[in-house]
Structures are given as C-alpha cells and as structure tokens.
Amino acid sequence: MPFFNQLFAVRGFLIQETKPKLLKAISAVAPGIERKIPSLQGAGDPFSYVSDELELVEDNLKRAIRSREQILTDIAAHLIYGGGKRVRPMVTLLAFLAFGGKRTKDIVDIATAIELIHTATLLHDDIIDGAEIRRGKESAYKKFGLKSTLVTGDFLFIKAFEFAGKFDETIVQWTADACALLTEGEMLQGFFNRNRAVTLDDYVEIVKRKTASLFQTGAKIGAYLAGANAPLVDETERYGLNMGIAFQMVDDILDVVGHSELLGKPTGMDLRDGNPALPIILALNESQPAVCEAFERSRPTDNQITIALDAIKAGSAIQQAKSLSKSYAEEALKSVKKLPPSLYRNGLKTLVQLIIERDF
C-alpha cells in the first residue's frame, strides 16, 4: 500500500522508524529486510492509537510464517515485510477499541488472520496477473516461481485459519464468508478482464467482494468482539465496506495519475493487465477510442498505454472517479458519527479523511 507512504508524505506527517524491538523481531525472520510502520504525530493519528496492538500483530505474523521449509518462510517474508502498511489490521483494531474492547489478544489474532488472508490473495493474484512487480520490488511470483508462490499462498491461508478458527461459529462464518467473497470477486473481475461490457455497477460489485470485504469483516468482528450491540456492529461493518470501496477507488485513480516512484510500480498497470478499474470504466463510458483499444487488446504497447492514460486524464473520468470515491468516504464518515465518541473513533475518522482530503 504505497498509497499510505505518499499520503503521509503529502500531509507532512513524520514517518517514524519502527520501534527497535519490532525491527529486531522482524530481522530475526528475514535478515536484511527492514520495514517501517509509519506513525503519524498529532491528533487523530490512527497508527499511534494502535501501535502496541500492531506490534503484537507483527509478533503473530512472524510466528505464523515459520515453517520447516525455509522457502515458505522466505516467500511469506518477502511479501509480509515488503511494505504492507497493515491498514486492514488497523481498521480491525480501531473498531474493537472504539467499543472499549478489552481482550486485546483476541482482536490481535483476528487482525493477524485478516492480514494473512490479504497476503495470501496478493501472492495468488500475482500468479494470476503474471505480475512482475509488487510494492516496488520483484513479485514473489517473479522471484520464486509459480509453484512455490502458489503453495506459500495456501500456507498463509492455512495460518489465517489457525488464528481465526479458535473463535465462535459466528466469527468463523464471517471470516469464511469474506474469503469466499474474495474468490468470487476474483472470478467476477476475471470475467470482465478486457471486457468493455463492464458497467459501474459491476465495478462496485467486484470491489465490494475483492477489496472491501476484508475491511468490512475486520471492522465488523472488531465491534462484535468488543461487545457492541447489533445495530452498531452493522454500522461499523458499513464503515468498513464504504471505507474499503473508497480505498480501492483511490488506488485505481492513482494507477492513472499517481507517480510511479511513490506507488512502487509503474502507472497504467490496470490498462496493461486489462483490469476493469474505475477510471477505465468511466472513460469507456465516454467512448474514448484510445482507452477502448488499449483495454481490449491482449498486449497493448507502451505507446498505446501512454496515449490511453493521456486520454483518460483529458476527459472527465478522473474527476468523476474522485467524486465517487469521496461519496463512499462520506458514507463511511456517516457511520463513524454513530459510534460512541473516543480516541479510536477519531482514528477511524482520520483514516477516511486522509482519503477524502488528499490532493491528487
């Protein structure tokens, strides 16, 4: 999620070094690999509110990826310590703490499971997309090959199951439903790959399943485990859903207008891969021939991509996409307002605001 690095840099927040203890713990698993957990200074900093809990998530992740087969650990570490900003765990933890949740270990285990599921799907996605780059470096698929990457994805799914499987049937069911949604979203997205019949409704359905489901489920479980009443659990779930949709929309917009150094990958990847991303769909609606050609073609040239990106930027697609992402973010904020006031509620709010207020 290079998005967050950029986000905080733009807003002038200080990005702190990871605490030494954490860094040491991580280095033990993956020597030579450093990662930073950004920590905003000042009011409403969502990271600082849950930094202790995020450290426990890191401890869990470190233990989870241990295997007698070193290569499984290496591949998992490649992605786990490859720049993920733990946004899903953060939402999960904040939702729990916003309702005064006490048994930290429980929510830390759920947050761990959710990050593991996310990581597993990234590994499998890279195989599916044939992706060479992930988070600014060589993808596991490119570096370690199909076989090992596929099996490591399975391994991480299994480890997630270990963490989430100890909870009551409701939580197990919600987690399984979120995972099933992910796979269904993947299939739906595949169906609309390079398929100009895709509509905005199709897009929202894909994003709900593929991206928002883990945010939604993490938020819901957080509230539920903290003992929130049913209407508030639903409200928190809606927060996660709408925040997750806005999050993906911003990602899609950045793939057109972002800077590759900050994104950690080239722009135009969605066009290259034929992914039905938001600005592409909106540009298709404007019947832009260059976009249509690059999107439908199985191997668009670099030149075609550049021309199509320029066409998207020249039209109103980006403006429309920003407006859509803001409307989902605003829905998320409406849900936040219904939560009891607390520091953690502020954290949930700031997260959304960072998305809304950002100057593209």
Added chain:
Amino acid sequence: MPFFNQLFAVRGFLIQETKPKLLKAISAVAPGIERKIPSLQGAGDPFSYVSDELELVEDNLKRAIRSREQILTDIAAHLIYGGGKRVRPMVTLLAFLAFGGKRTKDIVDIATAIELIHTATLLHDDIIDGAEIRRGKESAYKKFGLKSTLVTGDFLFIKAFEFAGKFDETIVQWTADACALLTEGEMLQGFFNRNRAVTLDDYVEIVKRKTASLFQTGAKIGAYLAGANAPLVDETERYGLNMGIAFQMVDDILDVVGHSELLGKPTGMDLRDGNPALPIILALNESQPAVCEAFERSRPTDNQITIALDAIKAGSAIQQAKSLSKSYAEEALKSVKKLPPSLYRNGLKTLVQLIIERDF
C-alpha cells in the same frame, strides 16, 4: 483414486450404483455428471458401514461448492464428482464410529472438511504439475485454465475452514497442522523433483506430509470426537499415518505396473513429471542408468519413459516397494488390533487388507 475401482474389480466385489437420492442431489449441482460410490458386499465392507454418513458428506459437499460465481461451482464439481472415492472421509467416519461416536453431524462435517482440503490440493497440484489428466479425464487446469482453477482451490480451502472452524481449538489446530504439512510436503517434493539425491527417508518424509497427513488427522479427530482416551487417539492416528503411507506407496507402484485404463491416467506419470516416487528411488539406488536419465531429464521422451519403466520392472524395485508398503500396512493393522472390537474396526482392518492382499 481409480485405485479403488481396480481394487474392487480385482477382488470380484460388486460395485453398486449410487443411491438414487444421492445421484439426484449430485445431478442437481452438476447435470450430466454421474459418479458411483462403490459398495462392497459382504463381511468387512468398509463402505457399507458408513454409507449413510458418506451420503451426508455428499450433501455437505454439494452445499459447500455452491457459489454465486457459477464457474467456481462448475470447476469444484468437475473434481468433486470426478471419481474421488472418499477414502479420507471413510477413514475419518470409521474411526469415529469405532469408538461409539454419537454426534454424527460433527464427524460428517470434519470428513467433509478433509475431502475439501484434499480436493483443493489436487486442483493446485494440477497447476503445479501442469497436469492434463486427472482421474481419467481432462484436468480442471487444462479445461478451465490456471486462474479459475487456482481460485477454485482457494475457494475449497475456505469452505473446508467453514466446516472445521466450528470445532474446539484442538481440532482447529490439528486440521491446520495437517494442511501446513501438506504445503510443506509439496515444497519438499518440489525440492527433490528430478533430483537424484533423494533418499528413501526423504521419500517417507514427503509422503507423511503430502498424503498421510489427512488420513492421520481424519483418523485422530474421529477417535477424539468420539471420546476415545488419549492413548487410543494416538493409536488411531498411527493407523491413519501408516495406512496413508501404504496407500501412497501402492499408488506409486501402480504408476509403474498398473493398467492405464484402470488407473484413469497413463502409467509413468511420476517419471514424466520427475516426481520422486518410491519405485524410482529404489531403482536409482540400484543405479539403473535408464531410470536415472529419464528422471533427471526435464522432458524425457516417450521412448525414454518406456525404457525406464521396463528397467524398473526388470530390477527388484517393485518387489522392494511392495514389501515396504506391506510393512506399513502391517503397522496399521497392529494399531487396529488395539481398538475395541466392532464392525467399524473391521472396516478399518479391511481397508488395510485390501491394500496388502491385492495381487499386483
């Protein structure tokens, strides 16, 4: 597991049609696809002892593979109704009933989870091996492509989690451990792919992880859920472990000396794929140059495979392999003897005997 078809044909047992109700249920999901659950007639028939419970497993499987994305259901059905003989569920159910287990629904759910995990790994294995044929027909990978097959494997893992995740922490942990072992076995097998450094010990380690772990865990959970005491749970686990090892050894032997029509796939697949299978390892120990050449070569020709298979048959590898499989089967029988006498114990015994007594 075409092994069982052959097994029962050889022994002259009657293979019954699936009960109409079951067939109807299955047809509803996958029209035009028929499958048979073989049912031995007479004493010690392990299938007939658990046929009612196996029907409930079928009901579960049918529900499990339902998805809003029809393609996920289709691919899952392709394999689920593609000739699997439910040996793992059978061992699980028999172990439970051998200890007088009463809550059938529980063990049926575990048996379902185990079959789903097995099926998920087959889908991913076919991608890894680039397999074109599975159980006598086109593999899902060949028929539906990498992407959809990979995601369906994930989907089935998740569904397994749904079934197993409702149980206590012990069972969740055992199931997760079995799955982790499967992935570690896959990596270890990959390490020894076309690698003549592989030893018999390596082989047993791979098979323990890759094949025996689900038998072992199913048997263990069966005994545990039925309330067996700890030493007997361990004994039942040993049964599953040794039975599973013998089972894989027989599979490996059949890949050399079996008949392709009965196996549902060509013989010599292990040599073709460079899999470190038992007869190959034993022939390598005999320093057979033709076997060594075919095994180490990245794309052995049909002629090289034929010559290597003949060389394996001419040496003592098959005899040694049979002897090894028998010794593991005998270990499993020793465990059976320590279980309380019952019809279901007889079923567990017969299963092993079918492996031992079979005339290759």
